[in-house]
Amino acid sequence: MLTLATFRYTTSFAFFEALWEAGVTHCFVNLGSDHPSIIEAIVKGQAEKKGQFPRIITCPNEMVALSMADGYARLTSKPQCVIVHVDVGTQGLGAAVHNASCGRAPVLIFAGLSPYTIEGELRGSRTEYIHWIQDVPDQKQIVAQYCRYTGEIKTGKNVKQIVRRALQFATSSPCGPVYLLGAREAMEEELEPYKLNDKEWDPVGPGALTAAAVKTIAEALAEAKEPLIIVGYSGRNHAAVGELVKLAETVKGLRVLDTGGSDMCFPANHRASLGLRYGVDESIKTADVILVADCDVPWIPTQCRPKKDARIFHIDADPLKQQMPVFYIAAEARWKADAATVFTQLHSYIAQDQALSKTVASYEDRWAALAEAHEKRMSIIRDLAKPGSDGNYNISYLTAAVRRAVPPDTIFAIEAVTNTAFVADQLQASLPGSWINCGGGGLGWSGGGALGIKLATDALGDRRFVCQIVGDGTFLFSVPGSVYWIAQRYKIPILTIVLNNQGWNAPRKSLLLVHPDGLGSKVSNEELNISFAPTPDYAGIARAAAGGNLWAEHASTAEQLNELLPKAVEAVKSGISAVLDAHLDGPQGKYGGGKSALVG
Numbered sequence: 105m106l107t108l109a110t111f112r113y114t115t116s117f118a119f120f121e122a123l124w125e126a127g128v129t130h131c132f133v134n135l136g137s138d139h140p141s142i143i144e145a146i147v148k149g150q151a152e153k154k155g156q157f158p159r160i161i162t163c164p165n166e167m168v169a170l171s172m173a174d175g176y177a178r179l180t181s182k183p184q185c186v187i188v189h190v191d192v193g194t195q196g197l198g199a200a201v202h203n204a205s206c207g208r209a210p211v212l213i214f215a216g217l218s219p220y221t222i223e224g225e226l227r228g229s230r231t232e233y234i235h236w237i238q239d240v241p242d243q244k245q246i247v248a249q250y251c252r253y254t255g256e257i258k259t260g261k262n263v264k265q266i267v268r269r270a271l272q273f274a275t276s277s278p279c280g281p282v283y284l285l286g287a288r289e290a291m292e293e294e295l296e297p298y299k300l301n302d303k304e305w306d307p308v309g310p311g312a313l314t315a316a317a318v319k320t321i322a323e324a325l326a327e328a329k330e331p332l333i334i335v336g337y338s339g340r341n342h343a344a345v346g347e348l349v350k351l352a353e354t355v356k357g358l359r360v361l362d363t364g365g366s367d368m369c370f371p372a373n374h375r376a377s378l379g380l381r382y383g384v385d386e387s388i389k390t391a392d393v394i395l396v397a398d399c400d401v402p403w404i405p406t407q408c409r410p411k412k413d414a415r416i417f418h419i420d421a422d423p424l425k426q427q428m429p430v431f432y433i434a435a436e437a438r439w440k441a442d443a444a445t446v447f448t449q450l451h452s453y454i455a456q457d458q459a460l461s462k463t464v465a466s467y468e469d470r471w472a473a474l475a476e477a478h479e480k481r482m483s484i485i486r487d488l489a490k491p492g493s494d495g496n497y498n499i500s501y502l503t504a505a506v507r508r509a510v511p512p513d514t515i516f517a518i519e520a521v522t523n524t525a526f527v528a529d530q531l532q533a534s535l536p537g538s539w540i541n542c543g544g545g546g547l548g549w550s551g552g553g554a555l556g557i558k559l560a561t562d563a564l565g566d567r568r569f570v571c572q573i574v575g576d577g578t579f580l581f582s583v584p585g586s587v588y589w590i591a592q593r594y595k596i597p598i599l600t601i602v603l604n605n606q607g608w609n610a611p612r613k614s615l616l617l618v619h620p621d622g623l624g625s626k627v628s629n630e631e632l633n634i635s636f637a638p639t640p641d642y643a644g645i646a647r648a649a650a651g652g653n654l655w656a657e658h659a660s661t662a663e664q665l666n667e668l669l670p671k672a673v674e675a676v677k678s679g680i681s682a683v684l685d686a687h688l689d690g691p692q693g694k695y696g697g698g699k700s701a702l703v704g
Contacts, residue, residue, distance in 0.1 A: 115260030116145035122267035131158045132169035136189025138216020165586035166196030171552025174209040176560040183210040191239045198544025204281040205250040207543030210274040217287040228288030257286035260295040268305040276308040277421040310442030322453045326460045328393035331358040336365030336399030342536035344444035351451040358469030366543030371534035375478040378529035384408040416573040469645040491662035497688040503530035509669040514569045519550035521575045551582030569600045588649035591681045600683040602642045637693030646683040655682035658696030
């Protein structure tokens with residue numbers, strides 16, 4: 105029988121206490137030979153501290169583990185923890201570290217180290233063959249360039265301070281992943297229990313513009329003929345969305361272009377919205393004043409750039425993009441400041457300044473013109489969402505159908521790659537936090553990301569519907585065998601829409617941008633080695649991973665789509681995940697439709 109008296113207070117237990125005291129509620133774990141004291145601490149915590157100990161989620165794959173922590177943290181802005189196994193588990197995190205860094209997700213990664221004693225000198229000394237094989241010169245360098253902080257736990261005497269310091273980096277803007285490691289001997293150390301003063305370990309507070317900077321930007325926006333604000337991830341702070349709306353309604357005629365970096369930053373149903381585009385839009389070319397706010401790629405100079413006499417101002421949590429070796433925009437001034445704070449400063453200044461208030465009050469014609477232009481744009485978008493004469497459907501029709509089928513407050517985890525702009529146009533995300541995109545280039549985020557988002561909204565008590573929209577190649581990158589096992593094991597129901605267009609279209613697009621008339625432009629996707637035809641049974645893969653307890657179907661025609669979508673939504677509402685393999689532009693070459701049925 106288990107007796108709590110046999111347990112010791114160790115570095116590992118203090119580590120978990122530090123996490124909980126800092127507000128970390130979940131640990132996504134992939135355990136190994138470096139974790140004996142971690143496992144002991146988990147058992148002790150679950151027995152002694154019910155309701156005051158992080159919930160442990162077992163993740164068979166490290167990338168899924170970090171993507172779950174990432175998704176949870178993005179929705180809530182509360183850091184979560186991932187525990188992996190020495191150097192190989194750290195490498196198993198893969199592209200998820202890149203995504204957490206680019207997506208500014210506050211997550212703490214902990215990995216063990218191979219023991220540094222080999223003759224039984226300390227508890228935790230080497231006991232297995234693998235401890236020699238996994239002893240590497242500098243384990244933290246595997247991920248250091250993506251992290252805001254890396255450190256080693258060398259003793260239990262200050263383990264809580266090291267954890268809290270790491271979390272200060274993770275949660276201070278620009279947020280991002282941090283990495284801690286500790287050898288078995290250090291994590292086994294016994295110590296006296298202790299507690300820190302939580303008030304002394306808060307993150308760095310948000311920065312604001314100087315009075316002179318507020319005046320300069322406010323006057324420029326208010327007096328501009330075609331003012332434009334370009335945003336990317338300012339919407340992570342949900343309050344920033346409302347403050348940007350107030351600014352747009354103060355300076356009538358101001359337009360907002362969302363680059364979809366990772367979050368919904370401005371409501372798509374607002375007349376000032378230009379929707380989501382990746383660095384190419386006519387408004388960039390014609391604007392005379394541009395404010396770039398929390399955006400990594402406001403424009404792509406080889407495809408689109410501002411006019412030479414445009415006045416450009418840059419506000420960002422990280423205006424120099426310190427983790428990008430090459431980055432610059434021709435801004436006349438730049439400031440490191442919090443976007444929500446800046447938007448508030450600007451609209452408040454304009455409203456209180458008599459001359460500027462009078463100027464913006466004269467823009468009623470511009471305000472009416474925005475409404476007209478927005479409705480025209482919406483009409484074009486609606487016209488795209490029509491089935492083909494052959495009964496097939498495109499990405500626009502599919503996304504519009506999904507939008508109608510799911511609850512109005514659905515949270516979308518998007519990884520649609522080349523189809524992202526079409527998806528955004530049809531979803532018309534208008535609620536803060538309702539659109540969460542990867543923000544990085546490591547495909548495969550959305551599987552674990554959607555699970556983390558759903559886990560978070562349920563933990564908050566909102567219990568909102570979560571829908572993942574993912575490309576077919578990206579679905580495979582997401583490690584569905586792990587994703588849907590976790591979904592079933594922990595009862596985390598999500599709806600997944602797989603955009604089945606028979607493979608990777610992004611490489612063809614990249615090729616044509618550089619060699620529009622090259623040899624590759626004249627051959628098929630099969631010859632380019634980017635085709636998946638005949639495609640896998642994506643829905644079947646998910647169903648197998650869930651042990652059969654998952655709704656799985658294929659939709660080849662618009663009629664089938666409209667029949668199946670409500671069933672998928674009801675399945676998720678009933679508590680099980682659903683995966684719909686959506687055959688874009690027809691069933692040919694796709695599992696469950698056309699010729700592929702013969703090889704299924």
